[in-house]
Amino acid sequence: MVLDTQLPSRSSHEASSASQGPYESGFDADIVIVGAGIVGATLACALRNSGLRVILVEAKPKTVGLGQRRAYAISLMSSRIFQSLGIWDDIRPEITACDRIRLSDGAHPSLVWLRPEDLRRSEDVVYVAEHNAMLRPLYDRLEQTPTLTWHCPAQVESVEYHADCAFVHLSSINGPSNGPSNDPNDVTPIHLKTRLVVAADGAQSPLRQAAQIRTRGWKYWQSCIGFTVRTEKPHNNIAYERFWPSGPFAILPLPGNRAQVVWTAPHEEARRIAALPEAEFLDLLTQRYGTQMGRIELETPRIVFPVRLMQSDRYSLHRLALVGDAAHNCHPVGGQGMNMGIRDAAALAQVLARAHAKGQDIGQTQVLRRYDRWRKPENLLILAFTDVLDRFFSTQWLPVVALRRLGLWMLRRIPLARAIALGLMAGQLGRKPV
Ligand SMILES: Cc1cc2nc3c(=O)[nH]c(=O)nc-3n(C[C@H](O)[C@H](O)[C@H](O)COP(=O)(O)OP(=O)(O)OC[C@H]3O[C@@H](n4cnc5c(N)ncnc54)[C@H](O)[C@@H]3O)c2cc1C
Incomplete structure (x- = not known):
């Protein structure tokens, strides 16, 4: 042939x-x-x-x-793979281990906290690493x-x-x-x-x-704006995933008072937000981000990625x-x-x-x-998990809103539900290559 x-x-x-x-x-x-x-x-x-x-x-x-100036959430499984390659000791000092992950549904006050203990582990389960650190x-x-x-x-x-x-x-x-x-x-x-x-x-x-x-697949109605910020106050190694109707908004803590932001919004809105003058952009970011980290400065340009x-x-x-x-x-x-x-x-x-x-x-x-x-x-x-997560949290249709509030309630109350969610994020499900 x-x-x-x-x-x-x-x-x-x-x-x-x-x-x-x-x-x-x-x-x-x-x-x-x-x-x-x-x-x-x-x-x-x-x-x-x-x-x-x-x-x-x-x-x-x-x-x-x-x-390349980008950062990623890196799972426990990826860290294991890097350990088996003998490079983890070089990577680990350059990156942040997340002590906690905070999930929230837009402006709704109830929060879900995911911690390593949910997987019955004393070690870290999710890290944030910049491209060149790996x-x-x-x-x-x-x-x-x-x-x-x-x-x-x-x-x-x-x-x-x-x-x-x-x-x-x-x-x-x-x-x-x-x-x-x-x-x-x-x-x-x-x-x-x-x-x-x-x-x-x-x-x-x-x-x-x-x-x-x-x-097979599809293009989403959303784009992501990715960039790094410097914050006045420490992030205390907390990663945030906040689900707004326009799309998920994530903050990943980086070494020093720095964080990677991944801000999802419908294409047109994402392009408009990314093109705002810096002061207006930072105001809007503070509304989304909250004031808990004090004054925020942009560290890298805002890059818009279509999502598919x-x-x-x-x-x-x-x-x-x-x-x-x-x-x-x-x-x-x-x-x-x-x-x-x-x-x-x-x-x-x-x-x-x-x-x-x-x-x-x-x-x-x-x-x-x-x-x-x-x-x-x-x-x-995993593709199905991320798709359901995005759709489930992007709708304001009342039956789904009620269902996701129930889901968040279960995550708060049922340790097994938290263990499954965190296990999936930390790469603990499926056949392990190491
Ligand atoms: C906004 C955003 C946020 C993300 N956040 C996360 C996250 O937190 N955690 C996570 O796990 N993932 C995240 N991802 C996904 C992640 O960025 C990608 O899955 C990852 O970068 C893919 O890596 P890769 O090595 O497969 O491809 P690439 O990084 O694209 O590398 C491909 C390489 O191939 C080279 N190449 C291409 N064609 C040729 C050719 N003909 N000849 C020679 N070389 C060639 C290119 O130059 C390039 O260096 C995110 C993605 C986006 C868009």
């Missing part, structure tokens, strides 16, 4: 000239991972001791990835991995899938590992022969689209696997997207390492289906 899967941005002429080359040579790697965001880098790190040779291809210079230790570890080769900045242009191998054609800027070029025309074509290609190339995943893997739910029909094909946002996207409520991707990476690494140890061909559908069967249903559950 030969499937020449050309990425949408390339013309057929470019693809055919790129594919002339090293067809007779041996394998350059066992696995080519496309995308060195947190998910792709976690997968590469998880494969370090597997005996498999890995090539990591990233389009953006490393300094750009490391410079990416830097991952990259540092990968720099010390002799079985890994970087191509960065380098862009994958097309992929050919054959019965016994795949060819990845990429344009490397200024050679394989020499860092960013000053001359944008200084592009070297590179051809890699591999057993397996992993798409960790984000929500638009050119590799998923080129392989014509169907996706997406699940790929399959997470693998012959010689191709999808991980992270390439496979699924969810509403940011509950902070699950990155955690799902980190877990995909750990699960896929485990499946591949075991297959390799048994002498199996890691690009075969039979091997990759184990990963599909493991992660697809678990991710579907």
